[in-house]
Amino acid sequence: MSAAADAPVVVGVSGSDESLPVVRLAAREAAEHGRRLSVLHAFNWEAALAAPSLAGARTEAEGAIDRAVGAAREVDADLPVDAHVVEGAAVAVLLRQSESAFLVVVGDGGMTTRDCVSPEAAAVQVASRAGCPTLVARLDPPPTGPVVVGLDGSATSRFALDFALDCAARHDGRLRAVRVVEPNGDGTRTEREVADLLAQRGSRHPAVTAEPAVLRGDPGQVLIDQSRSARLVVVGARGDQPWRGLLGAVSQSLLYHAPAPVVFIRGVTDVPLETP
Structure with a gap:
């Protein structure tokens, strides 16, 4: 389960400000573990082509990245951070990146407050299928416990x-x-x-x-x-059983x-x- 010395903490962000607490948690984990933080925004061409302006959709994606980097800098101004807009679906992008990451961080989308959660939700898919440890963040900050x-x-x-x-x-x-x-x-x-x-x-x-x-x-x-x-x-994802998914x-x-x-x-x- 060992990761390469230069393996980053990876965090995926959407265009919503709800991603920013997730980024801050990822930045804290990266700083505590002495890792760089890699911020990713998945750019969906199909959705972008359906938008009123393709250039506007790209600008929004870059704005989401800039806000995420700013949130990470609030946690640790000296933290090494790289940020990328990556073409593809969000889950697929994070799963690919997980193969060479130290940790992937995703938000739970508020699932703990819902009666029914889709198995296709990003947190479900990434936690089930990632090639590295996955940290699922919550909307509310945790207590200062152990x-x-x-x-x-x-x-x-x-x-x-x-x-x-x-x-x-x-x-x-x-x-x-x-x-x-x-x-x-x-x-x-x-x-x-x-x-x-x-x-x-x-x-x-x-x-x-x-x-x-x-x-x-x-x-x-x-x-x-x-x-x-x-x-x-x-926790372990699935005991000693080797299957992902x-x-x-x-x-x-x-x-x-x-x-x-x-x-x-x-x-x-x-x-x-x-x-x-």
């Missing part, structure tokens, strides 16, 4: 823990590692497993205060509840319902995805 990571014993959840530890180390050092067990499961054994895993993976981040939490209940609902006081939630049940629950920003992590065994 990073919460969901563990399930899979190799991918260990990658999620590594990412979460790194995020916590670069922020305020607080991490909560959550493992959910069945009502009649062996909680004591699971507590030992989580403690051993934190000791092993956390040795590279001695400044992080990691709190293990073994809880009972439905995994999706437990993590949604935990996310209410989290600055960020990190689908999120696991717990990841879907968090995507649609968690109030906090969520990072979806994929493992090193992922099968490459052909993007349109």
